[in-house]
Amino acid sequence: GEDVEQSLFLSVREGDSSVINCTYTDSSSTYLYWYKQEPGAGLQLLTYIFSNMDMKQDQRLTVLLNKKDKHLSLRIADTQTGDSAIYFCAESLSGYSTLTFGKGTMLLVSP
Amino acid sequence: NAGVTQTPKFQVLKTGQSMTLQCAQDMNHNSMYWYRQDPGMGLRLIYYSASEGTTDKGEVPNGYNVSRLNKREFSLRLESAAPSQTSVYFCAGSGEGPTYEQYFGPGTRLTVT
Numbered sequence: 338g339e340d341v342e343q344s345l346f347l348s349v350r351e352g353d354s355s356v357i358n359c360t361y362t363d364s365s366s367t368y369l370y371w372y373k374q375e376p377g378a379g380l381q382l383l384t385y386i387f388s389n390m391d392m393k394q395d396q397r398l399t400v401l402l403n404k405k406d407k408h409l410s411l412r413i414a415d416t417q418t419g420d421s422a423i424y425f426c427a428e429s430l431s432g433y434s435t436l437t438f439g440k441g442t443m444l445l446v447s448p
Numbered sequence: 449n450a451g452v453t454q455t456p457k458f459q460v461l462k463t464g465q466s467m468t469l470q471c472a473q474d475m476n477h478n479s480m481y482w483y484r485q486d487p488g489m490g491l492r493l494i495y496y497s498a499s500e501g502t503t504d505k506g507e508v509p510n511g512y513n514v515s516r517l518n519k520r521e522f523s524l525r526l527e528s529a530a531p532s533q534t535s536v537y538f539c540a541g542s543g544e545g546p547t548y549e550q551y552f553g554p555g556t557r558l559t560v561t
Contacts, residue, residue, distance in 0.1 A: 368547055379452075379538055379552035380491075425491070434479045434498055434548045435506070440490035 341428055341439040348445045355413040357442045359426035362407060366428040369402060370436065371411045374423045383411070383424075413444075421446045450474055452553035454539050460559045461529045469524040469537055469556050477541030480522035481506075481550065482514060484535040491538070497522055529560045 340362045349355045361369070367388050372380040386393045386400045386409075393400045399412040409426055423443050427436040452473045461467055473480065481496040483506075493506030497516040511533060513525045526533060536557050540550040 368549075370549060372552075377555075379554045380540075380550075382549050382551065385547060385549055429548050434542060435481070435493060435496060436548065436550060438491040440488065 341426060341437050343424075343426060343439040343442045345440070346443050346445070348447065349416050351416060351418055351446055351448050353416055355416045355420070355444055355446075357411045357413075357424050357426075357444065359409040359411075359439055360407055361409065361426075361428050361437075363428065363430060363437075364404075364407065365430050366407075368429045369400075369409050370427040370429075371398075371400065372425040372427065372438075374425065374441070376422075380425060416444075416446050418446045418448060420444060452539055452541055452551055454537075454553040454556050456556060457554070458557050460561065461526075462561055463530060465529050466525065466527050467529065468526075469539075469558075470521070471523065471539030471553060472521045473539075473541040473551075474520065475541055475543070475551060476519070477543050477551070478519070479542045479548070480516065481540045481542075482512075482522070482524045483538045483540065484508065484533075485538060485555075486535050494524065494537075529558075531560045534558060534560045 343359045370385040371383040374380045397414045401410045423441040425441045427438045455470045482494040483491045492508045495514040497503045500519045539553040542548045542550045
């Protein structure tokens with residue numbers, strides 16, 4: 338069955354780069370997503386990547402996908418205190434509209 | 449555009465009471481979803497509706513019912529609330545494939561005593 342795993346916690350200093358990692362098990366994943374959840378709020382879609390891509394860049398965000406290892410990462414450059422949040426990765430499978438979410442990584446950015 | 453809206457934002461119920469959580473979207477989404485979020489458990493899918501008139505069970509459907517009232521609205525009903533249903537509930541919508549990216553509402557925080 339499908340499973341998406343993430344490390345639970347990451348702490349960085351303001352101005353550093355953050356790298357949040359995710360692994361998934363289902364090789365038929367078609368799209369992989371990153372969401373951000375701030376305290377008391379819903380999930381906000383940050384970006385997504387098609388499974389036949391290796392990298393996608395969007396301003397301070399870089400998504401890297403290693404299909405062979407089923408590993409997805411989100412790099413945030415010049416991390417700010419406003420980036421402190423929980424980050425979820427998720428996958429979709431071909432032909433299905435449902436997503437499978439990881440349990441989330443809490444990113445804490447200290448000044 | 450309001451996106452995905454949920455009412456109420458907060459609710460406290462006693463065990464055995466019933467209530468309906470409301471969700472509406474103005475993004476012309478075909479598919480809508482209900483999740484619950486619990487500490488350490490991530491997001492778990494309760495029910496979803498791939499199109500108007502259809503609903504399907506997700507990972508944790510027991511104790512819940514849903515209604516896809518029309519394309520815009522998807523409600524979640526707790527017929528007899530239990531303390532185990534204390535959670536934060538999120539509604540989401542998504543458009544046509546293949547990307548199926550989901551857009552979430554702000555959530556309803558439910559406490560059952």
